[in-house]
Amino acid sequence: MLMKLSYLLLAGLTNGSVYGLIGLSLSVIYGSSRVINFAQGEFVMLGAMSAVLFMVTLALPWPLAMLAMIAVVIVAALALDYGVYRPLTKRKAAPLTIMIGTLAAAIVVYGLAFLLWGPDQKFVPPVLSLTPVRIGFLVTNTQQVSLIVIFLAFLIATWYLLYRTRFGLTVRATGVNPKVALLMGIRSERIVQFSFIFSATISGVAGMMVGPLLGGHVGMGLLLTVKGFMAAILGGLGSPFAAAAGGIAIGMMEALMAGYGTSLYAEPAIFVLILLVLIVRPYGLLGDYEAERR
Amino acid sequence: MYRISQLLYRSAAVAGLLVALGAAASAEPLKLVICHVDDRSGSAADTGIESLNGLKMVIDPLNEAGGINGQKIELITYDTKTDPQLAANFGTRCSEDDKGLLIIGGSPSAVANSLVTVANQTKTPLYILAAAAPNVTDNADYQFRFGPKVTQDSIAVADALSKNGIKSVAIINNSVPFGISGAASATEELAKKNITVATQQTYDVAATDVSPQVINLMQADAEAILVYPYPADGARVIRTIRQMGIDKPVIMPRVGMMKAFRELAADTGNGVLVPSSVDTTRPEVAELFKKYSEQFGPLAISPSPAQGYDAGTLTIAVLKDEKVQAAIQAGDLQGARDAIRDATRRHGDFVGMQGTANSGYHFSKDNHGPTDEGFFVFVKVADDGKSLEAVDAAAALKK
Structure with missing residues (x-):
């Protein structure tokens, strides 16, 4: 009984960490620009597929491969900023138009990746071992556990950056009102650019770590974006921490539903649950609290 | 008048000749x-x-x-x-x-x-x-x-399980049409052989950890496990099954033969049984x-x-x-x-x-296809996924 519950909680935490990482990265961009980045999943895909390129094709050791992968996703983030966000904001495009722009960018990235890596599912080499390890009476593997550790590390880093540094204050100020922030001497374009880079790095690392478990595929970004977006909406899109909490909540609900209820209808049941939560709390579970904190 | 009728006769003769030539041309053998x-x-x-x-x-x-x-x-x-x-x-x-x-x-x-x-x-x-x-x-x-047909795999699996006296099977499948229809067709064919489905578990292809479903498989304590996945999630399922120490025979129709599955599952894929329409013995x-x-x-x-x-x-x-x-x-x-x-x-x-x-x-x-029964043999994944070996299903499924 206790063993089953422990396994379910661990699985919920593992899956929730992946959703939470993507929710967190979606929310970082939304927090500074009020734009939902539909190309977020492509950063995850680039993370996984770059691992294939650098660790398999070029046979680099994983620390070097990770640095090279981060360079790739940063280039992609800058391309998104200079190619989509800035030209559209300069022309005073509405957030919805910019969102469609990010969707177009996602399709272009997918197309390029398809040309480069083809349609097949690729083996992504694990950074850590996939050999079973025992934690008390639970058996898991270090690659899975590392997802939880990375999630917590990025959560703490984001909290420190946003709430314990002067730079974080400028990021939050830009998110609240970019024009007023500009009048206060904050270069809001730079802030948004930073959020694109930071968010791409989170997603890229998530992709590299989750790739060995999910398999690398050029279409993998879409599925994960949907779950990340659900997490952000459930928790509260305006706050990275609320979005991350939303990810954990979805992961836990999935695991408990699959463990004690019916796994066949777990997904639709979770969507219904999210809908009910949003009817009661339209800004998400932690939306109001986080808005107040700002 | 004479000239006109002459002209008509000549035209008719030319037309007749052309028709005859055409007929001769169409009588050429086809390529x-x-x-x-x-x-x-x-x-x-x-x-x-x-x-x-x-x-x-x-x-x-x-x-x-x-x-x-x-x-x-x-x-x-x-x-x-x-x-x-x-x-x-x-x-x-x-x-x-x-x-x-x-x-x-x-x-x-x-x-x-x-x-x-x-x-x-x-x-x-x-x-x-x-x-x-x-x-x-x-x-x-x-x-x-x-x-x-996809149903013929299920017939082969049900037949092999029945011949080996297996009475209870657990099914795990992904939530995409391949997984759901595969599990449904297996359930139908297993019922015909009086084999009970102890549990059927479904998972999302984007789930990193499938242990909630695998725990339920473990608790169902069936004699064999049937898996209907895509290659990458198939590797995740088999890794979790092995990780949790479940040593029951695992059968994975179609996907078990795929290179992507074998590569991703590596050593954990060893021993996975796959019904195959090719008998290399x-x-x-x-x-x-x-x-x-x-x-x-x-x-x-x-x-x-x-x-x-x-x-x-x-x-x-x-x-x-x-x-x-x-x-x-x-x-x-x-x-x-x-x-x-x-x-x-x-x-x-x-x-x-x-x-x-x-x-x-x-x-x-x-009947416009292969025979429904006796068309399949079993192969097993071997050598850390690098090869597939012909196997005697009776020995592989022996309780």
Whole structure:
């Protein structure tokens, strides 16, 4: 009984960490620009597929491969900023138009990746071992556990950056009102650019770590974006921490539903649950609290 | 008046001559054109490439030996890129522009469905290769399938489990149509053999950790586990099963044979059982795969070369048929196509490179595919996913 519950909680935490990482990265961009980045999943895909390129094709050791992968996703983030966000904001495009722009960018990235890596599912080499390890009476593997550790590390880093540094204050100020922030001497374009880079790095690392478990595929970004977006909406899109909490909540609900209820209808049941939560709390579970904190 | 009637007589004579010449021209024997319309790029590229190679292994030696009655077979190839619209265009081109006698292809079900429409509209015989969707041979007239239906895998699994006295099975499948329909067809066939499904677990393909479902499998304590996944999530499921110390036999229809699954599962995939329509313990089949590897490069056990080879073998038998040859020599294209359809039914009872030594194809007016029972053997994943080995299901499933 206790063993089953422990396994379910661990699985919920593992899956929730992946959703939470993507929710967190979606929310970082939304927090500074009020734009939902539909190309977020492509950063995850680039993370996984770059691992294939650098660790398999070029046979680099994983620390070097990770640095090279981060360079790739940063280039992609800058391309998104200079190619989509800035030209559209300069022309005073509405957030919805910019969102469609990010969707177009996602399709272009997918197309390029398809040309480069083809349609097949690729083996992504694990950074850590996939050999079973025992934690008390639970058996898991270090690659899975590392997802939880990375999630917590990025959560703490984001909290420190946003709430314990002067730079974080400028990021939050830009998110609240970019024009007023500009009048206060904050270069809001730079802030948004930073959020694109930071968010791409989170997603890229998530992709590299989750790739060995999910398999690398050029279409993998879409599925994960949907779950990340659900997490952000459930928790509260305006706050990275609320979005991350939303990810954990979805992961836990999935695991408990699959463990004690019916796994066949777990997904639709979770969507219904999210809908009910949003009817009661339209800004998400932690939306109001986080808005107040700002 | 005389001149006018003379002119009319002469015109009539010229017209008559032209008609006679035309008739003489149409009496030219038809060319032996067949088309291979299948995926050779895109997600199902391997199936089309392998089946075309298998087909060439039959046709090339025949052409080198002089062909049929001195006529060589002209093989026209089209790459459908998993695009049903493109498949329909190429099928029509083969039938109308190339004057093809027969279309061979359609490994993905979507491509096969497009070709079925073309075959019925243009009344051109179609030999379908790997497509697993049962409906491609519903109310079939001109189309015949070489690949087994998805339900035939389930029949083979249920049969093997029943013969080994297994009474309870756990099923785990992903939440996409392949997983759900595979599990449903297995449940149906297991019920016919009085085998209980102890639990059925479904998971999302994007779930990193499938242990909630695997714990339920463990607690159900079934005698064997049936898995219907995609390659990557299949690897995740088998890794979790092994991680939790479950040592029950695991059967993974179709996906277990795929290179992507074997590569991703690595050592945890060892011992996974897969029903296979190719029995490499038969000497002639082993010889085919040996020759294939020598000619086209190394290949693990795969049904596609055998399907192409068998389609080619039947094509030659049919083209040599007396009635087909009569229509070909008379230059009657539709007559030849109809004769090929009828000859396929007459020559269609044969044991090919797919199936077992006792059970092969059975084409007749009412049956346009392989036999439902006895068509499969079992293979197991071995050598950390690098190879597939023929295995005795009785020994592998022994309690």
